[in-house]
Amino acid sequence: MYIIELSQQENEKLDVLLRMLMGKYSLPCEERFLLRVRAYAAQLPTRVLLSLSEFKYCENHNGTLVLRGFHIDDAGIGQTPAATSKEIDEGSARREGFLLMLLISQVGDAFGWSCQRDGALINNILPLRSHEKEQLSTGSMIDLDWHTEEAFHPFRADYLALMCLRNIEQIPTIIGSIQDIHLEQETKKLLFEPRYLFQMDKNFENEHLKSTLPQSVLFGDASAPYVKIDPSFMQAVPGDEPAREALRQITQEFNKSLYELVLRQGDVVFLDNYRVVHGRKAFPPRFDGTDRWLKRVNITSDLRKSRVLRQHHSSRMIVIT
Ligand SMILES: [Fe+2]
Incomplete structure (x- = not known):
């Protein structure tokens, strides 16, 4: 900082x-x-x-x-x-x-x-x-x-x-910061894939943007990824255990890095x-x-x-x- x-x-x-x-x-x-x-x-x-x-x-x-x-x-x-x-x-x-x-x-x-x-x-x-x-x-x-x-x-x-x-x-x-957290390669790979459902804030619902398609958590460059995450309002696609575990891990890593x-x-x-x-x-x-x-x-x-x-x-x- x-x-x-x-x-x-x-x-x-x-x-x-x-x-x-x-x-x-x-x-x-x-x-x-x-x-x-x-x-x-x-x-x-x-x-x-x-x-x-x-x-x-x-x-x-x-x-x-x-x-x-x-x-x-x-x-x-x-x-x-x-x-x-x-x-x-x-x-x-x-x-x-x-x-x-x-x-x-x-x-x-x-x-x-x-x-x-x-x-x-x-x-x-x-x-x-x-x-x-x-x-x-x-x-x-x-x-x-x-x-x-x-x-x-x-x-x-x-x-x-x-x-x-x-x-x-x-x-x-x-x-x-995403820069301050460590993720295993396999976890990172899962988070780069469209396996997550983001819950749209009710105020934002719009007929053009019915966001029901799974999305990734990480995006951009694999060596220095960008992130979009809101653990209280998102989940892995139901039944996708590996994706759920990867979300748990990145959430835990962020929790450790918070200041x-x-x-x-x-x-x-x-x-x-x-x-x-x-x-x-x-x-x-x-x-x-x-x-x-x-x-x-x-x-x-x-x-x-x-x-x-x-x-x-x-x-x-x-x-x-
Ligand atoms: Fe905010």
């Missing part, structure tokens, strides 16, 4: 850029800004630009990059919201939203799902009162089991970015969703405006691959009907 720590001088330079953007644009997800975001991002600190480029193009790391120490005005961002919606998610902590979109532009394009807060490109991750015991990013009282983000979906994110706005109780994010990352206010972590799994430890929510608050962006390297489910070429929302 690489950690780049921002200096005071770099923060001051960023502040000038963010002030200018906030004067010129109303929201960080508006189309006018997103069309120009890469040009503005050239003004990000050079160290930040280089680290993001290396993260994207060099896969000799474990798939996690932390940019640490962005200045965040705790009073300025306001209380941790008590609800989620496209308007709240994209409009809250506006300054930080602009920063997040500048950063992610160096890795790919932000996209949203119509079934997740109406396609919001920035999602607030915070505890919601009715979700305390749910396996959701808005849950709290139970562990969020580790997983590939939207493992079941062909258009899932290539990368995720999580910006920490508040984490007073130091609730850890759980991370595991905790406590995000601090002003951290932005990039996760390679093809090489890294993530989850979260349980925590008691307070619902008093000071709970853990992250902002998440789903990032794709290739917006075109989802064109069949986007209503317009310039839309960044994948429509699930």
Whole structure:
């Protein structure tokens, strides 16, 4: 895992850029800004630009990059919201939203799902009162089991970015990397074969994508595989014992390799969703405006691959009907 720590001088330079953007644009997800975001991002600190480029193009790391120490005005961002919606998610902590979109532009394009807060490109991750015991990013009282983000979906994110706005109780994010696990050759071979059924999240069911065909867990290069896995919502094809055992083994290996990352206010972590799994430890929510608050962006390297489910070429929302 690489950690780049921002200096005071770099923060001051960023502040000038963010002030200018906030004067010129109303929201960080508006189309006018997103069309120009890469040009503005050239003004990000050079160290930040280089680290993001290396993260994207060099896969000799474990798939996690932390940019640490962005200045965040705790009073300025306001209380941790008590609800989620496209308007709240994209409009809250506006300054930080602009920063997040500048950063992610160096890795790919932000996209949203119509079934997740109406396609919001920035999602607030915070505890919601009715979700305390749910396996959701808005849950709290139970562990969020580790997983590939939207493992079941062909258009899932290539990368995720999580910006920490508040984490007073130091609730850890759980991370595991395919690079850190060992698999026997025979196990690996089985996992490369289409012998697994991924359970599609009910919210995502779509007539074009009735995902009932078996798929592989590993894909890409056999010597440095990519992975899609969500043990709580998948299984080997019924009756396929060798495949079931291989899934058990990779799950066990990931369990052994997991580590905790406590995000601090002003951290932005990039996760390679093809090489890294993530989850979260349980925590008691307070619902008093000071709970853990992250902002998440789903990032794709290739917006075109989802064109069949986007209503317009310039839309960044994948429509699930
Ligand atoms: Fe997730």
